[in-house]
Amino acid sequence: MRIGELAERTGLAPSRIRFYERIGLLKTVRRKANGYRTYPPEAVTMLKLITTAQQAGFSLDELTALLPADLADWDHGSLLTTLRQKIRDIEEIQERLAQSKAQLVEVLAEVEAKPDDMDCATNAKRVLSQFGMGNS
Template identity: 55%
Template sequence: MRIGELAKISGLAPSRIRFYEASGLIRSVERKANGYRDYAPETEWILQIITGAQAAGFSLEQIRQLMPVDANGWQEEELLGGLRQKVEEIEILQQRLAQNKVQLLLVIKGIEGKPEGVACADNAQLLLHRLREEGARAAPARQDGVTSKGKKARRV
C-alpha cells in the first residue's frame, strides 16, 4: 500500500507516517523503482496502536520500548508493566486536576462574592491568603515528610 493510501486510511499526514518510519516505530520499507514506498497491510493497525498510545499519554520512546518489531514479538510482562505505570500516572494527574479544580472554584466564588466596598486588589489579597490556607490544609505530609506539592512539610 502506498503512503497516500495509508495516510487516507489512517487519517495521518504522510509526513507523520514518514516520521514514525524514521523513528523506528513502523518498519522501514524499500522504495520501489518508481520511488514509491509500499507499506504492508499491518502497518495500518500499527499506526492505530501508536496514535492510541500517544492519545493515552505515552511518549514515543515509551511506545518504542513497549511495541514489538513484529506481531510475534509482544513482551507481555513489559507491556503490562508499562500500561499499569501509565494508569498510575493518570490517577496522579487526576488527583492534581481535582485539586486545581477546587482551587479555581474557590477563586470564582471569591470573585463573585466580593464584599461591597472592597477594592479588587484587596479582594485578590484575601483570596490569595485563603488559597494559601486551603493549600496548607489540603497538603498533608506523607510518611517521608514531603507534602503532595513536593515540598518538605514543616513540623509544628
C-alpha cells in the same frame, strides 16, 4: 500499499507516517527498486496503535521502547507492566488535577464573595491573604 493509500486509511498525513518511520516506530516499510515506500496491511494497525497510544498519554520514546517491530512478537508481560504503570501515571495526574480544581473553586468562590463596597484590588489582597499568598 503506497504511502498515499496508507495515509488515507489512517487519516494521518504522509509526512507524519514518514516521521514515524524515521524515528523507528513504523518498521514495516519496504522500498521498491524505484525508491517508493510500500507498506503491508499491518502498517494500518500499527499506525492506529501509535495514534491511540499517544492519545492515551504515551510519549514517542515510550512507544519506541514498547512497540515490537512485528506485532506477533509482543512481550505480554512487558506490555501488561507498561500499561499498568501508565494507568498509575494517569491516576496521579488526575489526583493533581482534582486538587488544582478544588483550589481554583475555592479561590473563585472567594473572589465572587467580594463585598459590594470593596474594589477589585482590595478584594484580590483579601483573597490572597486567605490562601497564604499575600505579602502581609
